[in-house]
Amino acid sequence: MTARRTHISLKEIRRYELLNTRVCDLPLKIEGPLRDCILAHYRELQARKIRFRPRFYLGAEIEDGWGCVDGTICIEVPFYLGNPELMALHKEYYGEVEGEAEILKILRHETGHAINYAFRLHERKDWQGIFGDFTKRYPKCYRTKPWSKKHVQHLDSFYAQRHPDEDWAESFAVWLTPGVNWRRCYKGWDAIEKLIYVDIIMKQIGGVCPAARRIAYDAPARKERRTLAELYDVEAVTALGEQEMEDYIKDLGQIFLRRVRRREYHVAAADFLTRYREAIISGVARWILHSNKNSVRKIIRRMKAVCRHYGLVMIRSEGAEKLAEVTALVTWYVINDIYDLD
Structure with a gap:
């Protein structure tokens, strides 16, 4: 064959x-x-x-x-x-x-x-x-x-x-x-x-x-001797440190699912983040003191990479709930980056 x-x-x-x-x-x-x-x-x-x-x-x-x-x-x-x-x-x-x-x-x-x-x-x-x-x-x-x-x-x-x-x-x-x-x-x-x-x-x-x-x-x-892929952090998963990776997997795993029984009812988490990316970025950057769109965008890009890498999905009907959870998580990551709360 x-x-x-x-x-x-x-x-x-x-x-x-x-x-x-x-x-x-x-x-x-x-x-x-x-x-x-x-x-x-x-x-x-x-x-x-x-x-x-x-x-x-x-x-x-x-x-x-x-x-x-x-x-x-x-x-x-x-x-x-x-x-x-x-x-x-x-x-x-x-x-x-x-x-x-x-x-x-x-x-x-x-x-x-x-x-x-x-x-x-x-x-x-x-x-x-x-x-x-x-x-x-x-x-x-x-x-x-x-x-x-x-x-x-x-x-x-x-x-x-x-x-x-x-x-x-x-x-x-x-x-x-x-x-x-x-x-x-x-x-x-x-x-x-x-x-x-x-x-x-x-x-x-x-x-x-x-x-x-x-x-x-x-x-x-x-x-500048770095490639565009390196500058744009295209392989965002490999750019994360071991502890950061564990945090992202743990946190995103509480929001999204590894698998669902009925495929027609699920949406890829990475696609969901892409769809609402700009709304999340604008909202978080607007209301968090000392943040900016680029720092928020980088966090979402890493989230997308982790979701895609691990095949995370969500139930299609839970969009509003998941958007609120993701926005809250992004907000936490941004605040933590600014004030080093860990």
Whole structure:
């Protein structure tokens, strides 16, 4: 008897090859929509008569892929934004990818950092009087005040409240955003004082080339030797430590089943998690202080891998009950990661 031949599609072959490619071997460039966003950002700076231009590079981080390298004019951009195929891959594993509007918001924020470092604004007494002590340590966690009028609101998570450097960067971003009448939007807010300061200081230094233009790259993609599969934790089960694995199996085993008698009445637990992934991520990240979507997403990805690996299932009619249980479990894992309760 001849064994049945299994055909693998070209798409599957391409996917396998891509996942097993080292990031440093990928033909990455700042081009396409990403380049268009950067050029649009340059036009925003030009409209404000700012000569300074930060230096952008593709970095290897995927969870915290954006950032201005401390003390430099170099801004890291997530490498996957440099290629449509990589953007699709990222969306598959993380559920979302930055669009044009979000990219521009982040570029304005990070350029605020770069300007702060290039002109050493944080060393000025007037800057410190407005924004606070730049040398203050970044808190691992910070308690937000959603209704505070002492800080502007630009990026999510009330980021301006985290640190004086972020307060400056967020204020700069609001001031730079085209079409935003910040004087009207923030009228009556204490934060208006910060925006007025940004307006004054940028008129003073906008046409000046900064003396400090330190260049340094943190985790550039061109030096990242890990594969995409390793970065995206595709084999999530093998990435878990022994104790973590036992915890996941034990906890998920209390929610889902190893087998059921009537197959037509069951649903694969991994498919159930996929279906409700974004709802769980949004809800948990919204209500748990100091959490973010990426950390929640990573936990769900590991749960899915364990469920798939052990063939866990659930009774189809118990969807609402299981959704509540899974959400509670994800919440516990997130809180435990943040506060190290074990």
